[in-house]
Amino acid sequence: MTTELIEIDSYVLGQMLDKKNLSRQDFADKLGISTKTIQRWINGTVRRVRPDTLGRIAHTLEITPDQLCKSSVPIEMRPINRALEEICKDSFLCRIRVTDEYSSYLKLLKSFSPNELCSAQRMTLYTHIGFTSFYLGKNRASRMYLDEALKIAYSLNMPTKIISILSWSALREDFCGNRHEALSLVERCEDYLKYTNDCSKSRAEYLFRKGHVLYHGEQFAEAIPLIRDSILIEYKQPQQNLFALGMKYFHLSECYLRTRDFAKAKAALSKTARIAEKAGWVRGHAYSYFGLGIIGIFEKSDCQSVRASFAKARMLRSYTTSEKINTKAEQREFIYFAIKGQTNEARNLILNNIRFNRRFIHFFASSILDGLFFAKLFPESFSMRPSLIERATDYFEKNNLQRSLNALKLLNSKERISMAEFLELYVF
Structure with a gap:
């Protein structure tokens, strides 16, 4: 059995109401529905309607349905696949995450055919493939699968799933240097919290993700209480x-x-x-x-x-196993080697980090800043290409990362720095 729902373009709907000089109350009266439903269509909380409902909306606005139609996702009703349900449980996923078995997990996920799943499980499959691909450094695949999962979540009107998918998408955009997009995705999570029945777990996820994005944006005073609140909620869960x-x-x-x-x-x-x-x-x-x-x-x-x-x-x-995303370990070891004067080891770490982090501009720029610290501490052993410094500067300026930007500019103005200055100025 297939039931097709069609996505309304909320922006076009709002524009048409303004153009026709129709209030939401008048429009609701003409359609014989509540103003709350109209509000949900316009703010995007509910995005999909049945074809006959779309036809009534278009007729009332005296336009064709395709002018309001954004896209459509078929909703499939099929038996639950118990095997997929088992490997997508939080308990199973925790085992994957603590052991870093993402490559094996991705192969396992891809062994399931999406066309043989009901819509809810297809959404779950796409979500898990999306964030697993992200951890493996496959950004394009991550974006594609999470976007598909989000479309289905909107169709099924599942606020908890929408929050989770938006949260993963925000993490990906944050790591890729799209901080404003990441914050926008996190803020969209907040809109759906009030629609969840038991929102404690979703709220913990939202608080942590927002804190994470703010932390990368050097807004530590705002990030710390959010992460702390997320931790407190985690402690109160029946199963930690x-x-x-x-x-x-x-x-x-x-x-x-x-x-x-x-x-x-x-x-x-x-x-x-x-x-x-x-x-x-x-x-x-x-x-x-x-x-x-x-x-x-x-x-x-x-x-x-x-x-x-x-x-x-x-x-x-x-x-x-080796990571596909920036690892804090290398940065910590770089500091250790630099302070001990082990220049060969420190140089190798810097070069590897710069090569390794090219897919994630946030960490790429941080690696360049580390390289500049090293170049000024040991100018006879290392130098940074101006083009790399320019890329880091552009990223810090674009995202208003003043601490990192100020450190980079100060270092760039010096011929060398002392060990005391390194310890004083270093940006973690």
């Missing part, structure tokens, strides 16, 4: 998602690190380490010790404890 909890603590530590509140950063990283160990999230456990080692350097702790933190971090990371 330890991976999500550990990841949120890690990003909270990053905010504190950027503001150089080392005491709070250390506390958050210690929490991350304990939770990651309990969850079996080896990469998160490694990240915690890389962070604790760096804090030890900036707090001028004894060399033995710093070495011990880095040794444990490297040991843990040796049991993980």
Whole structure:
């Protein structure tokens, strides 16, 4: 059985009402429906209607239906595929995320034929392929699948799923350097929170994603309370998602690190380490010790404890697979090698990071800034191409990242910097 719903172009509908000088109340009366329904059509909360409803709207506005028609998605009613349902559960996904088995998971997901699934499961399949592709650095595929999933979620009018898909899309756009688009997608999430029955989980996802985007935008004062609130909601869930909890603590530590509140950063990283160990999230456990080692350097702790933190971090990371997205570990190791004067190791890390992060401009620009720090600290050993510095400058200016931009301009104006200046000026 197939029921076709047709998407209304909300912008055109609003424009036509204005052109016809029709209030929403008058338009609702003519159609014999509520003004709330009209409001939902115009603000995009409900985007799809039956063909006969579209015909009535077009007739009332004295236009043809195709002038209002944006697109259509067929809604398929089929039996539930139990195998797909099982591998898309949160518990199964947590195992994938803590072990980084994204490549195997993507192959498993693609073994299912979308045409044999009901619309709700097709949406779930596309969503999981979308964010898995993102973690594997396949941005174009990620965008395509998440966009298709979002179309179905709108058709099915499932606010919880819409929030989740918009949240993943925002993360992708944020990493790709489209910060304004990322914020726009996050704000769209907020519009749907009031339509969810049990919004605590969706609200936690929304708060964390908004905090994450703001953190990348150097708006730490706004980001920190959002991430903290998301953590509090996570603690109140009947079944705690330890991976999500550990990841949120890690990003909270990053905010504190950027503001150089080392005491709070250390506390958050210690929490991350304990939770990651309990969850079996080896990469998160490694990240915690890389962070604790760096804090030890900036707090001028004894060399033995710093070495011990880095040794444990490297040991843990040796049991993980290579990442397809920027890894914080390399940045932390770069700082460690630079401070110890291990120029060959630091240079290799910088060059690898710049090559590795070209797909994600946010991390690409940060890697260039790291390279500039190194070039000014050891000008006889390394130099940065002006074209790369220009690309980083353009990105920082476009996204109003003043801390990074100011550091880049200051470094560019100097012939070299001392180790004390490196520690003072460094942008995490």
